[in-house]
Amino acid sequence: MRVVCLGSGNVASHMAAAFKAKGAELLQVWSRSLENAQALAGKLGALATNDLGEVDLTADLYLIAVKDDAIANVAEHLRGLNALVLHTSGATSIDVLKKQGLKQYGVLYPLQTFSKSKALDFSKVPLCLEADSPETLIHLQEIAGSLSPLVYNLSSDDRKIVHVAAVFACNFTNHLYQLGQEILQHHHLDFELLKPLILETAEKVQVASPFDVQTGPAVRNDEQTMENHLDLLKDRPDLEEIYKTLSKSIKKTYL
Amino acid sequence: MRVVCLGSGNVASHMAAAFKAKGAELLQVWSRSLENAQALAGKLGALATNDLGEVDLTADLYLIAVKDDAIANVAEHLRGLNALVLHTSGATSIDVLKKQGLKQYGVLYPLQTFSKSKALDFSKVPLCLEADSPETLIHLQEIAGSLSPLVYNLSSDDRKIVHVAAVFACNFTNHLYQLGQEILQHHHLDFELLKPLILETAEKVQVASPFDVQTGPAVRNDEQTMENHLDLLKDRPDLEEIYKTLSKSIKKTYL
Incomplete structure (x- = not known):
């Protein structure tokens, strides 16, 4: 060909x-x-x-x-x-x-x-x-x-839907990896620390539903930990906004 | 022991x-x-x-x-x-x-x-x-x-920083997988479609910096595609908010 x-x-x-x-x-x-x-x-x-x-x-x-x-x-x-x-x-x-x-x-x-x-x-x-x-x-x-x-x-319509879903599952996800790295680097900590966690999170949803394997303070509604995290991010209003927006969405999903 | x-x-x-x-x-x-x-x-x-x-x-x-x-x-x-x-x-x-x-x-x-x-x-x-x-x-x-x-x-202080970074790189990421699945299911599309993408995104940052491998409409500042995506999400203000917040953060990082 x-x-x-x-x-x-x-x-x-x-x-x-x-x-x-x-x-x-x-x-x-x-x-x-x-x-x-x-x-x-x-x-x-x-x-x-x-x-x-x-x-x-x-x-x-x-x-x-x-x-x-x-x-x-x-x-x-x-x-x-x-x-x-x-x-x-x-x-x-x-x-x-x-x-x-x-x-x-x-x-x-x-x-x-x-x-x-x-x-x-x-x-x-x-x-x-x-x-x-x-x-x-x-x-x-x-x-x-x-x-x-x-x-x-x-179909063209379904492909557009898949494309939006892919933006959430890939483009936004990669950006969150980058923000995680940025938080670590700002405190002279090594991104190597996060790599096994990133891989396991992606591997887990190959065999389980992401709904069923959600972890972290928001799904437990652990208000004290979330407050402590926001306190650590207080010099970065952009990260605070992302933290609040996504935590709110997790809580809305589970609580 | x-x-x-x-x-x-x-x-x-x-x-x-x-x-x-x-x-x-x-x-x-x-x-x-x-x-x-x-x-x-x-x-x-x-x-x-x-x-x-x-x-x-x-x-x-x-x-x-x-x-x-x-x-x-x-x-x-x-x-x-x-x-x-x-x-x-x-x-x-x-x-x-x-x-x-x-x-x-x-x-x-x-x-x-x-x-x-x-x-x-x-x-x-x-x-x-x-x-x-x-x-x-x-x-x-x-x-x-x-x-x-x-x-x-x-140290305890560094461990707290790592914990916040992990929330971004894992807990929020898994939630984005779940939202991707939700978008697909709402249109009767199969989450299987996204699984290779999710895995490749996580595998890529094992060997490359997430900053260097960001893809998607926001990093290209492809305004037309982002508008089309927001139009597809218009019945879900919660997803619109997440889309806008993360796209803004990607644009701020690269543009």
Whole structure:
């Protein structure tokens, strides 16, 4: 399969590499930044361009992995193509591709957090699919199934819901790790201390419901400990606000 | 080593089991609830009591793993003892034991989240130690080192800071998992979808700084996606508040 990758960010890099690992031929990487296009193309043995007018139109698959608000602009340059055109966004409807008179199009949304600095086992990435027709969906299922066994069919509306839930479970969670590290570092304490706790918390909900395994002062309504904690945070009103907001939500859930 | 366990909750259960696994003899479990004391004592081959006046005073080690505000009351019943008396609280000063005229006392705080429903590899639990004297600390380090290789010396003040950081990195995080699940379930979507994402987020910060691997709309300042998300949450003002509070904090950190 001959693939053109439009985009060069975290998602584009990991997905293009996954396609290449499964034997696809990466023809070309387009990015607004020629430097970024060249960096990714170099790793994939592909050509690089920053000119949408020069995108190779002979590929079998076009992977659009750019910022949500740039998808429409990139898709316009693929107008009328006969190949399969996919976007990879959790938050964007399939309709953004509908208008371009494409013959086969769809969504391949990888429900994972990608960072360039961290390699990833793609066989553990859930892939959420949507397609213009049952025929395209079958084609897309074959392609997705070669990348990961975790394949789900999701409508655009459901995909948006999953995307919001993922912001809570991943983006906000990582930020809480960062705040934990910040609190420790401010007192010259080592983030190593927290790492087993972070991992165990995530591992626990693989086998148990998060509702059932909630721990901490808020779920016990231990007012004295919560007051002591807020006292320790009194120089950081931003952390106090987060502490109060989340403790209130935990108490509302359990009490 | 002959151990008496005072408490029968999550921490008491896991720690007493860890002592037993390392060859300690569990003499007795005390709990305010005789039923709970009997349940844990049964697993440990120990006797059970709910009467503090009947606590066996011939042990080598007393493990106080009760609610923070109950530690003082339990410790009073051990007044003047010659054995090693430990509490296991992250949020409580060592001073609560100082007043009881004990000969050896200290803190053995396991920095981990324990749930009765989930078994745990105790060799991955960081143990934070504090003792009344350098001699007791050496004794305590030997005991703790037999349970886990992850042993840290922490003052009462530092332990409180670590405890606050742990609330952010674990208790709040688990609650965000639960809210993610709630959002999915409300739309009849499966929590299985989020599990690989949750695990990868926690695994990533084992090898990278959470600051460096933050993803999501807030760190990209993708206002349109955040507005769309808030629109999807408009029937849940509590979730809207959490979304806004954490997004604001991420933006403040990066922008």
